[in-house]
Amino acid sequence: MLVAxxxxxxxxxxxxxxxxxxxxxxxxxxxxxxxxxxxxxxTETLRETVTTVLDQVIAEISTYxxxxxxxxxxxxxxxxxxxxxxxxxxxxxxxxxxxxxxGGAFDITVGPLVNLWGFGPEHRDGTVPDAAxxxxxxxxxxxxxxxxxxxxxxxxxxxxxxxxxxxxxxEGQGAARVASALxxxxxxxxxxxxxxxxxxxxxxxxGAPWAIAIEEPTPGQRxxxxxIEISDGALSTSGDYRNFFEEGGQRYSHEIDPKTGRxxxxxxxxVTVIDADATRADGLATALMVMGEARGPALAEAEQIPAxxxxxxxxxxxxxxxxxxxxxxxx
Numbered sequence: 001m002l003v004a005x006x007x008x009x010x011x012x013x014x015x016x017x018x019x020x021x022x023x024x025x026x027x028x029x030x031x032x033x034x035x036x037x038x039x040x041x042x043t044e045t046l047r048e049t050v051t052t053v054l055d056q057v058i059a060e061i062s063t064y065x066x067x068x069x070x071x072x073x074x075x076x077x078x079x080x081x082x083x084x085x086x087x088x089x090x091x092x093x094x095x096x097x098x099x100x101x102x103g104g105a106f107d108i109t110v111g112p113l114v115n116l117w118g119f120g121p122e123h124r125d126g127t128v129p130d131a132a133x134x135x136x137x138x139x140x141x142x143x144x145x146x147x148x149x150x151x152x153x154x155x156x157x158x159x160x161x162x163x164x165x166x167x168x169x170x171e172g173q174g175a176a177r178v179a180s181a182l183x184x185x186x187x188x189x190x191x192x193x194x195x196x197x198x199x200x201x202x203x204x205x206x207g208a209p210w211a212i213a214i215e216e217p218t219p220g221q222r223x224x225x226x227x228i229e230i231s232d233g234a235l236s237t238s239g240d241y242r243n244f245f246e247e248g249g250q251r252y253s254h255e256i257d258p259k260t261g262r263x264x265x266x267x268x269x270x271v272t273v274i275d276a277d278a279t280r281a282d283g284l285a286t287a288l289m290v291m292g293e294a295r296g297p298a299l300a301e302a303e304q305i306p307a308x309x310x311x312x313x314x315x316x317x318x319x320x321x322x323x324x325x326x327x328x329x330x331x
Contacts, residue, residue, distance in 0.1 A: 018205040021047040025054045026170055027064065028195040032178065035189040035205040053181045054194075057174045060088050061166045063111065064121045070164060074111070077160040081149060089153040091166055091173055091279065092146070098283040099143040102299065106287035107258035109145060111165030112137040117263065119254040120165065128248075134261040141258050171197035172236055172282025179278070192278075196237040196285075199278040200230055211330065217269035217310050217317070225310065225317075228328040234278035238285035239270030239310075257290055266292040267312045274306035274328060297322065 019034040021043060032050050034041065062068040066075075069088050076082055084092075095108035115122040116129050116137045129137075145158035166173075171194040178192045179199040189202030191210050200210040209231040216225040217239045228235070240253035240263075253263040271288045275281035284305060288296035293311045297320045300307035306325040311318040321329070 015207065016205045019043055019046050021050060023047070023051065025051075025194060026058065026062070026174065028171070030054065030174070030178075031191075031193045032182075033191045033204070034182065034187050035203065038186040041185060041187065049181050049185065050178055050192075053178050054174050057170070057177055060085060061091055061170055061173065063165055063167065070166060073155060074163050076157075079157055079160055081154040081156045083152060083154050086153050089148060089150070089155065091169055092155060092164065093148055094277075094279050095166065095169055095283060096143055096146065096148065098280070098287050101303070102287040102291060104143065104258060105290040105295075106168070106283055107141060107143045108164050108166055108169070109141050109143055109162055110256055110258045111163035112140045112161075113256045113258070113261050114165050114167070114254070115163070117254075117256060119256075120167075138261045141261070168238075168286040169279050169283050171195050172234065172278040172280070175199040175234065175282075176278040197234070197278055197282045198236070199234045201232050203231060214272050214308060214310075215270075217312070226308070226319075227330040228272075228274075228308075229330050230274065230328055233274055233276055234281045235272060235274045236278070236281040236285040237270055237272040238289040240264060240268075240289070255286070255289055264290055264292065268293040268296060268309060269312040269317065270310045271296060272308040273300075274325065293320070 016036050019037050022029060022031045030050065034046060058065060060069045063071060065071060069085060073082055073084065092108065098106045111120065114120040116133060140159060140161055140163065145162055147156040174194045175192045175197045176199060182190050191200045198212060204210050209229040212228050212230065212235060213224040214226045214228065214237065216223040240255050255264045257264055268289060271285050273281045273285040275284060288300055288307055291299060293309065297309055300322045304324050305322060306328065307322045308325050309320040311320060
């Protein structure tokens with residue numbers, strides 16, 4: 001996922017106490033702000049809470065850590081039921097729901113293609129794979145190749161070489177879990193940002209809704225495209241303008257279409273989605289991004305998903321916003 005949304009706390013001195021911690025995680029960064037913190041919450045305890053939660057999420061769903069629970073599941077060559085934690089099952093189940101909703105535009109079994117194109121832990125120099133390699137990887141892709149069991153929690157693969165990649169849900173899951181940990185400590189006003197996945201509640205240190213910047217989707221630049229305001233919910237941005245490689249004058253994005261086996265090739269530059277759940281917002285942003293500038297907005301409008309699409313055109317950018325998103329836009 002991309003660093004596509006940046007939290008803004010406003011200018012000038014805050015009126016109320018504010019704690020803030022930042023640091024690396026999941027190959028990107030986190031930023032957590034707590035306004036009007038409980039008396040017992042210090043910067044040190046806040047940082048400890050955040051890092052403990054994020055380390056646990058990584059231990060469950062990372063494909064970059066060969067000892068993680070997900071990596072062990074991917075390495076299991078059997079087609080038997082494999083016991084998993086309730087936490088891992090929940091993330092996989094959310095991915096399956098988004099796959100159904102998007103007609104397979106989102107697919108957590110896309111890992112073989114992500115790795116083939118050089119965007120996964122099996123990193124290689126950006127080169128376009130040949131048609132035979134893409135076809136072979138596509139044989140291992142398909143969300144219908146997974147079966148889930150709730151009690152006791154378990155996952156079964158239709159093929160032993162199925163490779164699950166939860167990267168499109170990971171930052172949202174991290175933000176959701178940190179938010180839950182903060183609320184358990186009595187925090188009522190916070191912003192949790194993990195790259196482009198953000199969860200907020202309450203108000204900032206000025207007593208106003210949290211202001212979040214949607215980034216202009218231009219490679220090599222950092223500029224604000226639009227500001228939104230939100231006091232309870234999650235948002236995530238997905239785009240094609242940060243993680244890519246170029247070959248033969250063509251740009252190849254890390255956003256892979258699970259049906260073609262190739263990076264997306266349309267004019268949609270970025271999508272921002274708002275949802276009550278950070279994990280779901282993360283996945284929906286990717287799903288709509290893969291669907292493109294026609295099908296994405298159509299699905300979002302039909303499902304009443306608050307979504308903001310920035311479409312690349314010769315003369316600049318064109319914006320498409322669903323009706324449900326309008327109330328979040330700052331005038």
